[in-house]
Amino acid sequence: MRVFKIIFLAISVLLGVLLLVYGIKLQDILEVITNGSILCLSCVGIG
């Protein structure tokens, strides 16, 4: 059972790294910064 868990963990880490690197390559961070810097009207409850 633990072997399966470790395999799943390894796949998760690999997937996480791939997504993270690909996201950084696509400039997702810039998109996150831009979005986070604009007042979220839904969060405030006015739009």
Place this chain on the structure above:
Amino acid sequence: MEFKPLSRLRTFWQFVFAVGMNGYVSGWIFKPHLYSGSAKGIVPPVLNCYACPGTFVSCPAGSIQHFMVIKAIPYYVLGLIILVGASVGRLFCGWACPFGLVQDLLYKIKTKKFRLPRWMRFGKYLFLIFTVFLIPYLISDTFFCKLCPQGALEGGIPQMLLNAELHHLAGLLYWSKVVILAVVVLASIFVKRPFCRAVCPVGALLAPFNRVSILQMKVDGAACTGCGWCQIVCPVDINVSEDPNSLECIRCGLCTSCPTSAVKFTTIFGKPSTLPKIENFLKIDVD
């Protein structure tokens, strides 16, 4: 039995994270404006509203919704959450989430307590799928944010208090959010972390990793007497002796105050985690 030292240590770190993530003084004091520096690119795996006047970081639920709205896959945010989940499971829910801290503090109010029905824990997965991914994609709007009580607490109410120009915009949506927040606050007095267990989409994203994360909980079956202490102290009401790596576990470590030391932090590789050092903070006195 005494488990307060660890409990206090956790509360201390929860405050450190809450203040650290929302400590942009300029946003709180001067004419309301949001921090827009590079730290906003950090997406901590906790529910921390990015409409909060003092926040330095972005909200994972809000960021994912934004990517859904612009019809893009949130590679970076998902990658970050998967890596955190694979490493420590829901540890951040227990030690860093500001809304978790609010609920933990409210539950300390001495009154009659109730248990959350078990079926309600599935609610958070529905909230994640529908209100964070599906509906924002379909309607091109951040739907979960419209319901989020943390948004009302950290974003809506402070923004309204600090920014008089927004007052005339407070309508049905704003007051609905305030009512939702009031319901969550009220529920948190009577039930352990109701929002985290039944609604939180960030918790739902991290939860599946509890089973396979590097950091694990372990119960020594021979030492466990089945006294139920672990469930009493657990902030999410898990019977740790039955399911130490439950999807609900927020890795707070309070169950390691077990009177027979049956519950321990470990790693998936079977080696003791370095985290048991926090047990040094414990002084267990059995009455």
